[in-house]
Amino acid sequence: MQSTHSLPVDPDRLHAIAGKWGTPTYVYLEDMIRVRCQLLQGLFPDFPVSWLYAVKANDNPHILKIIANEGFGFDTVSTEEVLLCLNIGTNPNKIFYTENNMTDAEMHDAAKQGVVLNIGSLGRLKSFCEAYPKSECSIRIKPDISDGHHAKVDTGNQDSKFGIRLDLLSEAVSIAGEYQVQISGIHAHIGSGIREPENLLTEIEVLLTASEKLDDLKFINFGGGMPIPYKINERSFDLNRFAEMASDRFRSFLGEMSRPFSFFFEPGRWVVGPAGILLTQVNTVKDQGRKLFLGTDTGFNHLLRPALYDAYHEIVNISADPDTGTQNYHVAGNICESGDILGLDRTLPESRPGDHLAILDAGAYGMTMASHYNRRALPAEVLITKEGFHKTIRKRKTPDETVDEFLNDTGMIRLDE
Numbered sequence: 001m002q003s004t005h006s007l008p009v010d011p012d013r014l015h016a017i018a019g020k021w022g023t024p025t026y027v028y029l030e031d032m033i034r035v036r037c038q039l040l041q042g043l044f045p046d047f048p049v050s051w052l053y054a055v056k057a058n059d060n061p062h063i064l065k066i067i068a069n070e071g072f073g074f075d076t077v078s079t080e081e082v083l084l085c086l087n088i089g090t091n092p093n094k095i096f097y098t099e100n101n102m103t104d105a106e107m108h109d110a111a112k113q114g115v116v117l118n119i120g121s122l123g124r125l126k127s128f129c130e131a132y133p134k135s136e137c138s139i140r141i142k143p144d145i146s147d148g149h150h151a152k153v154d155t156g157n158q159d160s161k162f163g164i165r166l167d168l169l170s171e172a173v174s175i176a177g178e179y180q181v182q183i184s185g186i187h188a189h190i191g192s193g194i195r196e197p198e199n200l201l202t203e204i205e206v207l208l209t210a211s212e213k214l215d216d217l218k219f220i221n222f223g224g225g226m227p228i229p230y231k232i233n234e235r236s237f238d239l240n241r242f243a244e245m246a247s248d249r250f251r252s253f254l255g256e257m258s259r260p261f262s263f264f265f266e267p268g269r270w271v272v273g274p275a276g277i278l279l280t281q282v283n284t285v286k287d288q289g290r291k292l293f294l295g296t297d298t299g300f301n302h303l304l305r306p307a308l309y310d311a312y313h314e315i316v317n318i319s320a321d322p323d324t325g326t327q328n329y330h331v332a333g334n335i336c337e338s339g340d341i342l343g344l345d346r347t348l349p350e351s352r353p354g355d356h357l358a359i360l361d362a363g364a365y366g367m368t369m370a371s372h373y374n375r376r377a378l379p380a381e382v383l384i385t386k387e388g389f390h391k392t393i394r395k396r397k398t399p400d401e402t403v404d405e406f407l408n409d410t411g412m413i414r415l416d417e
């Protein structure tokens with residue numbers, strides 16, 4: 001068996017895309033993104049729950065437009081992400097901006113743009129209140145709950161840099177009160193790729209309890225973090241069960257409420273992760289004595305998750321004859337570091353240079369974390385539209401264009417000019 005996780009798309013399509021666009025290329029499935037948005041929106045039919053998409057997971061503007069078209073707002077974390085969302089026509093009141101060590105200039109930009117600013121420290125709250133008295137904002141708290149698929153994305157634990165300590169909530173209230181600023185929202189995000197749904201329920205409880213201290217509150221944002229299975233036998237997060245349990249709590253909370261109120265979630269990975277594939281080509285098959293390497297034309301510059309988080313992505317050889325024998329390979333990238341391994345110990349059919357590999361579940365935190373390390377160009381991005389067309393949504397630059405852009409940005413000129 002070469003793969004335990006099935007391709008979400010016909011391999012012929014991937015061959016056609018590799019033939020036309022070359023590799024490395026990210027391929028996204030519009031249909032799947034839409035269906036996933038709709039599934040989320042159906043989870044809480046009886047409650048005022050709205051969905052924001054965490055732009056950092058995949059910020060290609062074509063993808064953002066699809067998700068906006070499904071009725072999502074956006075969760076952003078930088079001025080640049082805000083500008084991107086505004087640029088695709090999003091109403092500022094559907095953009096939630098969670099700051100993290102923001103500058104004064106960024107704060108003024110956010111205020112000017114009219115987005116919902118979510119503040120994560122007392123210092124920033126004070127400077128916001130001084131600059132914008134009689135306005136309103138949201139605050140992020142640190143719920144002291146630990147979760148996430150890796151320590152590097154465990155954001156709500158006791159030692160996390162994010163959010164205002166719960167025991168400082170009264171201080172936040174008094175700072176806001178001093179300047180007649182309404183704290184209209186409260187937010188937390190415990191981590192990305194949550195392992196235990198109970199932790200998200202506990203976080204909901206923490207936020208509902210904290211909300212009792214906030215008289216002007218209009219909404220609670222419970223963050224994102226819904227995980228996806230990267231391996232076939234991985235236990236998947238039972239969203240329906242989670243929604244049932246959360247609904248019980250929402251019912252009792254809203255029962256006591258006499259004013260309009262809303263809840264938000266802000267997932268990224270769950271929406272786009274399974275809808276993206278990184279297509280790459282095998283360039284080298286190399287026996288290093290104890291290890292057999294498949295060398296590809298991509299690397300951690302294009303998909304950082306394996307190197308950064310030891311993350312697992314299923315890899316499928318879409319070119320090899322599945323009836324040939326299999327081999328155990330280490331699938332390696334072309335970056336000049338020994339840590340550039342995309343898949344360790346993978347059983348794949350006998351593979352040859354020229355074969356195409358599909359790296360699955362690469363739609364989230366793939367292209368957005370890509371870099372020009374080793375000065376290589378970024379991958380192309382192709383969307384399989386809901387009508388079944390293949391559409392370029394980002395072209396790959398040639399080596400010449402890549403170097404030209406770099407020389408231009410650094411103020412250098414080409415020696416041959």
Ligand SMILES: Cc1ncc(COP(=O)(O)O)c(C=O)c1O
Nearest residue numbers: 054189192193224225267268269
């Ligand atoms: C504040 C915030 N909200 C939402 C998300 C989205 O997380 P995920 O993609 O795991 O749903 C993140 C990701 O780190 C985040 O930092």
